[in-house]
Amino acid sequence: MSSTTTLVKKQSSFLQGLQSGISIAIGYLPVALTFGLLSKSTGLSLSETFLMSLIVYAGASQYISLSLLSVGTGIIEIILTTFIVNIRHFLMSASLSEKVEKNDSLWKKALYSFGLTDETFTVASTKEGTVNAGYLFGLMLISYASWVINSGIGYVIGASLPTTVQESMSIALYAMFIGLLIPTLKKHRKVMFLAVAAAILNSIFYASQMFSTGWSIVLSTLISAIIVELFYMKYTSGVETNG
Amino acid sequence: MDSMIIMMIIGMGLVTYLPRMIPLVALSQLKLPLFVQNVLKNVPYATLGALIVPGIFFISDDLVFGIIGAVAATLIAFTGANVIVVVMGSIGTLVLYSMFFT
Numbered sequence: 001m002s003s004t005t006t007l008v009k010k011q012s013s014f015l016q017g018l019q020s021g022i023s024i025a026i027g028y029l030p031v032a033l034t035f036g037l038l039s040k041s042t043g044l045s046l047s048e049t050f051l052m053s054l055i056v057y058a059g060a061s062q063y064i065s066l067s068l069l070s071v072g073t074g075i076i077e078i079i080l081t082t083f084i085v086n087i088r089h090f091l092m093s094a095s096l097s098e099k100v101e102k103n104d105s106l107w108k109k110a111l112y113s114f115g116l117t118d119e120t121f122t123v124a125s126t127k128e129g130t131v132n133a134g135y136l137f138g139l140m141l142i143s144y145a146s147w148v149i150n151s152g153i154g155y156v157i158g159a160s161l162p163t164t165v166q167e168s169m170s171i172a173l174y175a176m177f178i179g180l181l182i183p184t185l186k187k188h189r190k191v192m193f194l195a196v197a198a199a200i201l202n203s204i205f206y207a208s209q210m211f212s213t214g215w216s217i218v219l220s221t222l223i224s225a226i227i228v229e230l231f232y233m234k235y236t237s238g239v240e241t242n243g
Numbered sequence: 244m245d246s247m248i249i250m251m252i253i254g255m256g257l258v259t260y261l262p263r264m265i266p267l268v269a270l271s272q273l274k275l276p277l278f279v280q281n282v283l284k285n286v287p288y289a290t291l292g293a294l295i296v297p298g299i300f301f302i303s304d305d306l307v308f309g310i311i312g313a314v315a316a317t318l319i320a321f322t323g324a325n326v327i328v329v330v331m332g333s334i335g336t337l338v339l340y341s342m343f344f345t
Contacts, residue, residue: 023330048248055256065255075251083258094266095286102271109271113264118294123326125287167303168337171312172330174299178313179329181291182320194285195292202293220293225285229278 017138020127023179024119025146027172030161031059032147036154042066046155053151057144058117060213061085085214091221092121099125101132108133115140119173126180190232197224305345312337
């Protein structure tokens with residue numbers, strides 16, 4: 001990597017993105033297989049299952065929509081629920097806007113923002129420096145492909161992985177999050193404060209059942225990000241803040 | 244295909260896509276105040292904390308399972324291993340655990 005020319009770097013950023021997405025693709029596999037399976041038992045057709053994974057591409061909302069459909073909930077309610085579950089992506093999208101190359105064209109931004117999930121967001125934003133469009137396309141393509149294809153496979157095979165494998169693989173996305181967090185946390189104390197504060201807040205929200213999971217993540221993230229920033233402003237520069 | 248289901252899928256797609264797209268497209272044109280920029284830069288790390296805890300402890304009915312997974316991932320990550328190694332190593336640890344201890 002160190003001796004590559006700019007041209008090679010540019011060409012390989014797509015490949016680098018694909019490579020960074022492998023963990024996500026593995027992590028999506030058991031979740032998507034199960035989605036396909038559940039979709040079949042809820043009574044959706046194969047094409048509807050594919051279409052949902054292709055167009056919606058959001059794990060939690062797709063699962064929720066199935067359970068709502070099976071109890072006969074109306075589609076307006078299902079769509080509203082989806083919106084509420086996905087509100088956290090407003091925050092991630094806003095954060096990613098500080099990370100991408102500012103001069104990427106609007107259509108490129110509109111295109112790669114389709115692939116923004118909890119997982120692609122965390123992988124892209126913990127990468128050093130800025131991320132370019134090629135990297136994002138690679139990262140998002142492999143994740144999206146895994147989601148869509150494995151949803152279909154789950155439906156067709158009509159069985160999930162053996163329980164042992166399924167349960168063991170459910171650690172994958174969490175392990176990836178830990179793998180992304182630890183190296184930065186070792187270098188920057190601020191990162192440790194941010195992660196620990198958000199983890200504690202989210203656990204409190206979870207235990208108190210004050211909010212749904214989506215809101216709980218948004219609030220714990222936002223509160224931690226603001227409080228830690230205020231703390232750093234106050235103690236690193238001595239500037240009084242009125243926040 | 245059932246047209247109600249298609250409408251539902253399109254509606255779900257829209258309300259999923261718009262929150263992902265609007266801030267990225269709208270904000271990247273703007274120069275945000277420094278404080279807001281810094282808060283947004285903090286978001287990924289706070290998000291990671293919230294995504295990991297407490298969810299990781301509930302991947303199985305058996306709480307020990309999640310704890311072992313969490314410890315394995317953390318230890319492997321501390322060695323400085325690549326993310327993919329952390330992922331595979333954690334899965335492997337849990338496969339071994341469930342083969343021998345459950």
